[in-house]
Amino acid sequence: MTITADNKKRVVIPWARPGDVFDCVRQDEDHISLARFQPPPPLKKRSRAEVRRALKHSKLTFDMTWSELRSMTREP
Numbered sequence: 001m002t003i004t005a006d007n008k009k010r011v012v013i014p015w016a017r018p019g020d021v022f023d024c025v026r027q028d029e030d031h032i033s034l035a036r037f038q039p040p041p042p043l044k045k046r047s048r049a050e051v052r053r054a055l056k057h058s059k060l061t062f063d064m065t066w067s068e069l070r071s072m073t074r075e076p
Helices: 048-056 066-073
Strands: 022-028 031-036
Touching: none
Parallel strands: none
Antiparallel strands: 022 031
């Protein structure tokens, strides 16, 4: 298979899918190695209870209530 670069130095890889990420290594003047990165698995969406539990047990603490914070951050 022959692949030709266009005027903007772009090359189309026929079996590549949109969003694929490749590692390109130039081995020497005439050889290039491409390796496709495996995408990370999708993150599992947390439930409302899990989010609240994580916030409750987080190391970040606030010494004010939500209403106090809201009044400080909103314009009158």
